[in-house]
Amino acid sequence: MPELPEVETLVRGVRQELVGKSFVSVSFLRADIREPIPTLRLKQILTSQPVHSVTRRGKYMLIHTSQGSMGVHLGMSGKFVLSASSQERLPHTHAVFELVDGRQFRFIDPRRFGRLFSIECEELNEHPFLSKLGVEPLNDDVNLAKHLFQSSRSKSQAVKVFLMDSSVVVGVGNIYASESLWRAKINPHVSAKQLTSKMYTNLARQIIKVLSEAILAGGTTLKDYRNKDGNPGYFQLNLAVYGREAKPCRKCAAMIVKTTQAARSTYQCPICQK
DNA sequence: AACACGCCCTGCGCGC
DNA sequence: TGCGCGCAGGGCGTGT
Missing domain, CATH: 1.10.8.50 (Helicase, Ruva Protein; domain 3)
Known part of the structure; x- marks a missing residue:
């Protein structure tokens, strides 16, 4: 299952691919995972302005534009992978975020313990999912x-x-x-x-x-959903x-x-x- | 305030 | 072989 190290690795990869770029389309294949997805708001936030940063808070990945942010939690079985648009969609793909060059990030989560949610600019630190989180263990400023x-x-x-x-x-x-x-x-x-x-x-x-x-x-790598052994590609510590x-x-x-x-x-x- | 517990969900491994 | 059951678990919400 995705743990902090995987989310951190994911965030670094997504940051590299996304910062400065815009999504040309955002589509949802279902309207809820654990709870309803704010599909309209996420489309507005993600398609009107380019992504200016990608950050991590705990196991949450946060994708920011000037209009707001999308929070992504992978839950137990979630993946956030980069695929060619021609590549066949895997089962349990719930959302597709398409880039200008035709490639697309896909949110896949068989068990649907994950989350996709919107955060308004002014509530970034007050959002209920984020405001009660404890310290970041890898933050240098934290004792x-x-x-x-x-x-x-x-x-x-x-x-x-x-x-x-x-x-x-x-x-x-x-x-x-x-x-x-x-x-x-x-x-x-x-x-x-x-x-x-x-x-x-x-x-x-x-x-x-x-x-x-x-x-x-x-x-995990962004592009290979499965490694050569057929495993999802989580790190092998x-x-x-x-x-x-x-x-x-x-x-x-x-x-x-x-x-x-x-x-x-x-x-x-x-x-x-x- | 502290904390136990239920719930959400699907895939998979196991036993019969 | 095939089927059904139980387990796996992050984090929020509720009850004590």
């Missing part, structure tokens, strides 16, 4: 360790659940929560407020490291615990254990993460 420590003082919930709370920190999904906790040798079930400042310093470092490595590993139930820990060879927290799978090493 992630300090932020996590301070925000966790009153939180009795498990640290893994705490890490996945996007109002605290964005972009740490189920995979990276497990991976960073394993790297930091912290038990995912421990209460967030029980961890010391020192532990959060280590944890923050591991979060930043694993996300950065994933970005370096290369996210070497995951240490996620999805490795009953397999040996890469540090101590103990069997990785899978549990459930907040209805999500958690993977941990019972020895390294006591």
Whole structure:
């Protein structure tokens, strides 16, 4: 599934293709995904003026023109790919954004957990989907360790659940929560407020490291919906615990254990993460 | 305020 | 072989 590193990679690619260019047409093949798509407003925003910037906030990609912005969330199964207009449309293509040269960005999302929405210029930072988001873990101006420590003082919930709370920190999904906790040798079930400042310093470092490595590993490409193996082309980071139930820990060879927290799978090493 | 939980949705893997 | 069930999960909304 698309995580922060993939969205970041996507944003960089889309930025390169789009900034300074206009869409000649925007069409929707269905009017809703999770909720109704503001189709008319998005057409107005995207076709009247060229794109002046493409940014990311958490796992949201934001495409800006002087008329407003489009927010894109890929949900669980979303893709935003660049195709030749002659290329056959894949099933579950919900929106098509056509460029002057005939190529088109296509929004494809089989499970429809994604989002396409409009943002007015004056509400960019007040939009309900964006205003409550926590800090960006990879932003240089953010002291992630300090932020996590301070925000966790009153939180009795498990640290893994705490890490996945996007109002605290964005972009740490189920995979990276497990991976960073394993790297930091912290038990995912421990209460967030029980961890010391020192532990959060280590944890923050591991979060930043694993996300950065994933970005370096290369996210999806814009043009190839499927890689040569027939996979959707998500980056291939070497995951240490996620999805490795009953397999040996890469540090101590103990069997990785899978549990459930907040209805999500958690993977941990019972020895390294006591 | 904190937090648990339900819901949205389709593809896929598994068991019978 | 084929079918049906259960799981996968981000994030918002609701209830306690």
